[in-house]
Amino acid sequence: MLLKKFFNVGFEEIVVAERKPFGLGELTRYPLFTKEFLEFLKKIMPPHRHEELVFSIVLTARKPRDATAA
Amino acid sequence: MPYFREEEARAIIQDTYGHVRSDRAAVAEAFYAPEELARLPRGAAELALGVGHPVGHAALQPGEVVLDLGCGAGIDTLLAAFAVGPGGRVIGLDMTPEMAERTQQHAAAADLANVEVREGLIEEIPLSDASVDVVLSNGVLNLSTRKSRALAETMRVLRPGGRVSLSDLILTEALPEDVLKSPAALAG
Numbered sequence: 001m002l003l004k005k006f007f008n009v010g011f012e013e014i015v016v017a018e019r020k021p022f023g024l025g026e027l028t029r030y031p032l033f034t035k036e037f038l039e040f041l042k043k044i045m046p047p048h049r050h051e052e053l054v055f056s057i058v059l060t061a062r063k064p065r066d067a068t069a070a
Numbered sequence: 071m072p073y074f075r076e077e078e079a080r081a082i083i084q085d086t087y088g089h090v091r092s093d094r095a096a097v098a099e100a101f102y103a104p105e106e107l108a109r110l111p112r113g114a115a116e117l118a119l120g121v122g123h124p125v126g127h128a129a130l131q132p133g134e135v136v137l138d139l140g141c142g143a144g145i146d147t148l149l150a151a152f153a154v155g156p157g158g159r160v161i162g163l164d165m166t167p168e169m170a171e172r173t174q175q176h177a178a179a180a181d182l183a184n185v186e187v188r189e190g191l192i193e194e195i196p197l198s199d200a201s202v203d204v205v206l207s208n209g210v211l212n213l214s215t216r217k218s219r220a221l222a223e224t225m226r227v228l229r230p231g232g233r234v235s236l237s238d239l240i241l242t243e244a245l246p247e248d249v250l251k252s253p254a255a256l257a258g
Contacts, residue, residue, distance in 0.1 A: 002211075009221040009233065017127045022239060029096035030119060032086060037254045044246050054239045056121040059133055060128070065231040 002059065011061035018058040023051035072252045073223060076215045080165070082253045083213050087142070088168040093114045098145060110148055111179040117143035117255060120208030122237025126148045129233070133157040134203040137227060139192045139220070140164055140210030144173030144185075151182045161202070162187045163195065192220040200229045207236040213256075 007013050024042055027033050045053060074082065098107055098118035107115050125146050130136065130153035138147040141162030153159040162177075162185065164170045177185035190196040192207075193216045205224050211239045214220050224234060249255050 002238065005218050005221055007227055009218065009225050011221075011225065018122060018237075020122075022121065026100070029100060031090055031092040033254060034118065037252070040252075041203075041249065044248055048075075049243070052242075052244075053245070054241055056237060056239055058122045058124055058127050058235065058237045060236075061234045063228040063232045063234075067225075067230045068179055 006059070006061050010064065010067070012064050013060070015060050015061050016057050018056075020056050022054045022056045023049070024053065025051065026056075027053070039067040045055075047049040074215070074253075079215050079256060082256055084166050086253075087119070090117065090119070102145070104150075106149060109152060109180070111144060111219045113172065114143050114145045114148055114164045114176040114180075117169075118145040119143075120146065120237060121239055122200045122208060124206045124208050124235040125153065128153075128204055128206060128235035130154055130204060132157075135201065135206045136160045136206060137195070137197065137202045138162045139195075139205060139207040139224070140213070141173050141187065142169050142208075144176045144187075146206050146208050147173055147185055148176060148180055148182060148185075150204075151177065151180075151185045153182075154184065154185055157239060158184055160185050161197065163190050163192065165189065166192050193223060195223045195227050199226055200232075202227050203229055203232050205232070205234045205236075207234075207238070211236060211238050218229060227248045 090103045091228045095115035098115040101123045130238045132155040141147045147162035162173045174187045
């Protein structure tokens with residue numbers, strides 16, 4: 001979906017330079033999440049997703065060189 | 071299906087990020103090299119809340135003008151400022167006043183004169199058309215309820231041939247509705 005949004009806006013040379021699983025272990029690093037919320041996630045998410053809730057990516061792209069200003 | 075109206079989402083995010091505190095740099099240590107972190111004020115590392123290392127993939131060059139969308143406490147803004155040098159310029163943009171203030175303070179503490187911080191929305195970037203060479207973003211686009219608008223604004227402010235380096239989270243499998251409705255999940 002994200003790549004499609006980049007494409008639709010007109011970016012070129014869209015590359016996913018990095019893609020890594022992001023699970024409960026990664027979330028414990030963030031002060032944004034309480035212990036209670038992490039416990040809630042652990043209970044509600046099936047075990048097979050605990051290490052891969054989402055993926056973190058780095059995406060690079062370029063504005064066309066012949067683009068005119070908006 | 072959006073579970074939060076735009077204003078509601080923005081309020082939750084501003085409140086969360088405006089009040090976040092940390093005394094450890096666990097996120098920064100996961101994504102950045104020790105030698106990078108050694109150059110930064112401790113506060114910039116402790117409040118790094120991104121999900122990757124977009125500066126590492128941006129190929130920044132001396133003299134470039136860089137925009138950091140959703141700069142937070144400034145870790146990527148500051149690293150970009152070191153990379154582009156005194157002949158370049160980095161603009162940190164954040165909608166949360168407390169975070170914008172932190173980036174300003176951390177830039178001053180790092181003795182960086184090429185950093186400018188602005189408060190504003192990534193969906194309404196307060197910059198002229200075609201005025202930046204590179205746009206960075208780290209764990210911010212997923213917080214927007216108008217991602218296409220934010221990307222259109224990114225396109226607008228980039229010069230022709232300009233680059234984006236963005237780190238974010240993507241779903242490959244749906245999350246349960248109870249998670250999607252959670253303010254903590256929205257802001258995190």
